[in-house]
Amino acid sequence: MVDLKSQYQKIKPEIDAAILDVIDSTAFINGPSVKNFQQNLETYLGVKHVIPCGNGTDALQVAMMGLGLQPGDEVITTTFTFIATAEVIALLHLTPVCVDVDADTMNISIEAIEKAITPKTKAIVPVHLFGQCANMEAILKIAEKHHLYVIEGACQAIGADYKFRNGTTKKAGTIGDVGCTSFFPSKNLGCYGDGGAIFTNNDELANKIRGIVNHGMFVRYYHDLVGVNSRLDSIQAAILDIKLKHLDEYAQARNKAASYYNRAFSNNPKIVTPTTATYTSHVFHQYTLIIKDIDRASLIEFMGEKGIPVMIYYPVPMHKQKAYLDPRYKDGDFPVAEYLSEHVISLPMHTELDEEQLKYITESLLSFINN
Numbered sequence: 001m002v003d004l005k006s007q008y009q010k011i012k013p014e015i016d017a018a019i020l021d022v023i024d025s026t027a028f029i030n031g032p033s034v035k036n037f038q039q040n041l042e043t044y045l046g047v048k049h050v051i052p053c054g055n056g057t058d059a060l061q062v063a064m065m066g067l068g069l070q071p072g073d074e075v076i077t078t079t080f081t082f083i084a085t086a087e088v089i090a091l092l093h094l095t096p097v098c099v100d101v102d103a104d105t106m107n108i109s110i111e112a113i114e115k116a117i118t119p120k121t122k123a124i125v126p127v128h129l130f131g132q133c134a135n136m137e138a139i140l141k142i143a144e145k146h147h148l149y150v151i152e153g154a155c156q157a158i159g160a161d162y163k164f165r166n167g168t169t170k171k172a173g174t175i176g177d178v179g180c181t182s183f184f185p186s187k188n189l190g191c192y193g194d195g196g197a198i199f200t201n202n203d204e205l206a207n208k209i210r211g212i213v214n215h216g217m218f219v220r221y222y223h224d225l226v227g228v229n230s231r232l233d234s235i236q237a238a239i240l241d242i243k244l245k246h247l248d249e250y251a252q253a254r255n256k257a258a259s260y261y262n263r264a265f266s267n268n269p270k271i272v273t274p275t276t277a278t279y280t281s282h283v284f285h286q287y288t289l290i291i292k293d294i295d296r297a298s299l300i301e302f303m304g305e306k307g308i309p310v311m312i313y314y315p316v317p318m319h320k321q322k323a324y325l326d327p328r329y330k331d332g333d334f335p336v337a338e339y340l341s342e343h344v345i346s347l348p349m350h351t352e353l354d355e356e357q358l359k360y361i362t363e364s365l366l367s368f369i370n371n
Ligand SMILES: Cc1ncc(COP(=O)(O)O)c(C=O)c1O
Pocket: 055, 056, 057, 058, 081, 082, 084, 085, 127, 153, 155, 156, 181, 182, 183, 184, 194, 195, 196
């Protein structure tokens, strides 16, 4: 699905030197590379505060802790995403409130959010799925009306631009009260291990979150808050600082591959290509198709035999996951998410795809579908 090796080869001298620098300095934890990367990412995103942390899941958890969400508070989120969002809601004893997604963007449905609000609702977590932003302007309006926090799940959309109706733009993750991202190796900005970060323009919240990721500690060995240990290590920060310089060019490469796929699959009655909403750019963390009237398992097997990995993101929506079954929800409650989970496939998507590979992938897929 990704080709991290070829990507590394192109920047190897810089990356290797940066890793060796950190080893030489022995500043493995909170070394200067962490601060450098933090500042460079703040500039890139146009956000006041980036707080690096251990991974994207921690970023979500710490954001919710920082906002002071309390057991029993209801948090509205999409049922069609990676489990991390529901997981941290459950770990903090908050109440997850699942909502459906829109069929075209696969992102959280605005109408569904509105219907799910109760007096206990405290926050909305839109996830910018597969690399394009959810409808943030509409979400901010609902949040303002009902005094709710907005926590952006920007793990898959770092670098994407949200376009407001007045013509201004903001980067994914910097629009709500707080944004969260992951630097998992296969992410658009991926490190060589685990990593994550939290974004906010709120000084007070940033300060609190900086304490929470460091054992709730503001003065050494004085713990004012219950915190966690969640740090981005110095080697990962040094790697990310180099890859950040390439992030826009990586997004272009992903877009180029997506355009190739779109052209190849256009007008095929059995394939629905991704729709990009007018209010967002797309950084194609995943290239995800909806396939109709096709035996998906056989298709994946066929592609596998040709040496082409095809993945299903995500085969089971949150409300149908064993660990998260809840008497409030039953089959059919979230028809779009359920349909998508049964009909989507994701094709290889990364920065190193060339025309020959794209030709082979598209021709293979079409040969199965048109048969
Ligand atoms: C939408 C979403 N949320 C959360 C995460 C969790 O990030 P991590 O794996 O860094 O904990 C990921 C990525 O894995 C993700 O894609």
